[in-house]
Amino acid sequence: MRLPAIIKETFSNLFRKPATVKVPIEEKLPPAPGYRGVPRVDYSKCTGCGLCARYCPSFAIELITKDKRRYPVFHIYRCIFCHQCVEVCPVKAIKPTEEYELSTDRPSDLIIKP
Template sequence: MGLPKFISEALRAVARRPFTLMYPFERREPPEGYRGKQVFDLSKCINCGLCAMDCPAFAIEMVEIGGKKWPKLYMDRCVFCYQCAASCPKNVISSSKLYELAGTSRSNLVISPEPPAMEGGGA
């Protein structure tokens, strides 16, 4: 029976810098294109509803504000697949690197539409 192979490895690890990331005191920036919280640029929105139609998790609801339908996103249903962004003909939806989304109530996890001011009505 030989010496267990792991002893040398474990000894070497003692001398090395810890591998642990000291989150939340030390953060790693998510890579470019990380699928975090959505950002809506509603000034480009043409109210077509394709994002709501293709959403696999039924997370987007078209709500009426000022006579037009705008996308309202429920983050608690969202699976962050970004099919909505792919379906959108006008590139309204883009991703951000924000991932610390935890909330104490489900009603906080909603991105309500804020249509451009010129439309009137407002949020």
């Protein structure tokens, strides 16, 4: 690029809006259609069959026993958002979401448990 063009480009950028947006504090961007976010489980429907844990490719689901029942605990920090668990759950207890904001300073926020 020649010098006059550089100067012109520089000055034109002084009066343009920024190309970036301040996510997520000032603006939220909608996820793309079909985006796979955090899986959410409805524990009232869960039968404790364990299929979700068996098929999770990243070992993000742990089965625990509580009050003589088995429940899946989701370690979302390991999740790769493949939604395999959503597909295999025989009672449709796991719902796909488009949640993608996972930043936190509390590790417990990234664990879904009953």
